[in-house]
Amino acid sequence: MTPATEDTAQAVTKVIAEAKRELSSRTPALVDLSHEVFGFSELRFAEHRSSARVAAYLDSEGFDVVSGVADMPTAFRARRRIGSGGPTIAIFCEYDALAGIGHACGHNLIATAGAGAAATAGALLAAENTPCDLVVLGSPAEEGGGGKVKLIEAGELEGVDVAIMVHPAGFDAVYKPNLGRISLETTFIGKASHAAASPDEGRNALDGATLFLSAIGLLRQQLRSSSRIHAIITEGGDAVNVIPERTKLAVFVRSPDRSYLYDRLLPAVLDCARGAALATGTTLEWEEVEPAYEPMILNPVLGDLAGTALEALGRSPANTDPKGDSAGSTDMGNVSHVVPSLHPYVCVVPGATTHTRDFAEAARSEAGDRAAIDGAAMLAAIAVVLARHPDLVDEAKRLFNKDARP
Numbered sequence: 001m002t003p004a005t006e007d008t009a010q011a012v013t014k015v016i017a018e019a020k021r022e023l024s025s026r027t028p029a030l031v032d033l034s035h036e037v038f039g040f041s042e043l044r045f046a047e048h049r050s051s052a053r054v055a056a057y058l059d060s061e062g063f064d065v066v067s068g069v070a071d072m073p074t075a076f077r078a079r080r081r082i083g084s085g086g087p088t089i090a091i092f093c094e095y096d097a098l099a100g101i102g103h104a105c106g107h108n109l110i111a112t113a114g115a116g117a118a119a120t121a122g123a124l125l126a127a128e129n130t131p132c133d134l135v136v137l138g139s140p141a142e143e144g145g146g147g148k149v150k151l152i153e154a155g156e157l158e159g160v161d162v163a164i165m166v167h168p169a170g171f172d173a174v175y176k177p178n179l180g181r182i183s184l185e186t187t188f189i190g191k192a193s194h195a196a197a198s199p200d201e202g203r204n205a206l207d208g209a210t211l212f213l214s215a216i217g218l219l220r221q222q223l224r225s226s227s228r229i230h231a232i233i234t235e236g237g238d239a240v241n242v243i244p245e246r247t248k249l250a251v252f253v254r255s256p257d258r259s260y261l262y263d264r265l266l267p268a269v270l271d272c273a274r275g276a277a278l279a280t281g282t283t284l285e286w287e288e289v290e291p292a293y294e295p296m297i298l299n300p301v302l303g304d305l306a307g308t309a310l311e312a313l314g315r316s317p318a319n320t321d322p323k324g325d326s327a328g329s330t331d332m333g334n335v336s337h338v339v340p341s342l343h344p345y346v347c348v349v350p351g352a353t354t355h356t357r358d359f360a361e362a363a364r365s366e367a368g369d370r371a372a373i374d375g376a377a378m379l380a381a382i383a384v385v386l387a388r389h390p391d392l393v394d395e396a397k398r399l400f401n402k403d404a405r406p
């Protein structure tokens with residue numbers, strides 16, 4: 001990581017104070033936005049009210065909104081150009097919830113922080129007429145569907161110089177390893193038969209699934225500890241007195257190392273499935289059902305800005321999560337392979353873990369509101385500093401070209 005120059009650090013600290021002042025009049029509207037999106041609790045690709053609500057807020061702040069970009073009804077692009085020239089800065093808003101446990105990843109806070117940041121940066125830059133092109137991308141379906149992958153494929157990042165967002169967590173951090181992730185669906189096909197009268201004529205597809213899961217469990221001992229393999233059975237048979245003819249599993253395979261993921265983990269998991277099929281006399285079919293997520297690459301220039309911003313907010317960016325070495329996977333990882341990117345974390349409740357019922361509760365609490373507003377101040381400050389100092393954008397791009405993986 002390149003050390004932030006004292007000048008840059010001072011600039012960030014100064015802009016955090018400006019951003020907080022600018023945000024204070026917006027806070028009630030932003031808290032309403034956060035709580036409404038929380039209440040909608042819409043799942044991936046069905047975030048109709050959430051997307052419309054965030055887009056309407058940005059429209060009210062002078063952004064030109066185009067809904068339904070990249071062939072996704074719940075995606076949007078909101079743009080505010082200030083002057084001509086200047087950097088193009090993309091701010092991502094997520095707003096999808098999780099099945100069964102609602103906003104347990106706090107994406108309502110991501111939407112609020114992103115929209116608040118864009119509004120605040122727009123107001124500050126317009127007041128001084130510093131050129132900048134602010135683009136807010138409403139990105140659906142981070143939880144599995146890969147909305148950002150579709151935005152990339154549709155060209156929404158063309159012309160973008162840097163992309164930023166912030167995620168709520170149980171800690172403050174500039175960066176945590178986000179794992180590359182492959183999403184598989186495996187199907188075992190057997191032969192139905194009476195489970196008591198003629199079991200010997202059947203071939204049990206649930207046995208295939210069971211052996212597959214057992215094989216994965218044994219495989220783990222031979223894997224790097226940063227690997228993650230986890231599955232659920234999505235079809236497990238239809239009637240207890242019929243030998244299951246077909247079973248399906250949803251499987252995620254993850255690693256921070258892209259080549260390890262593709263060259264070691266994926267073949268090993270597929271061998272487990274093939275072995276299970278062979279042993280049970282069933283047939284295996286498999287496919288990748290969702291876009292793969294790439295490991296996150298932190299841009300050092302953006303990381304330095306975020307670290308200084310967190311400190312200026314009275315937070316501790318060095319605070320690492322005591323619970324482990326990864327923070328799951330994100331489609332922001334894919335963005336980070338296309339443009340210089342930032343995916344830091346703001347603490348809601350220290351030690352809290354996402355995808356839990358406790359985190360869902362925190363995402364609508366005062367602590368959640370504070371995290372969203374601090375996240376907005378952080379992203380606004382970064383956008384304003386980059387617009388005021390385009391040389392930092394050039395440096396971020398230079399390091400991206402040097403360091404980014406193909």
Ligand SMILES: [Zn+2]
Pocket residue numbers: 105106107142167
């Ligand atoms: Zn999330």
Ligand SMILES: [Zn+2]
Pocket residue numbers: 105143328354355
């Ligand atoms: Zn999540």
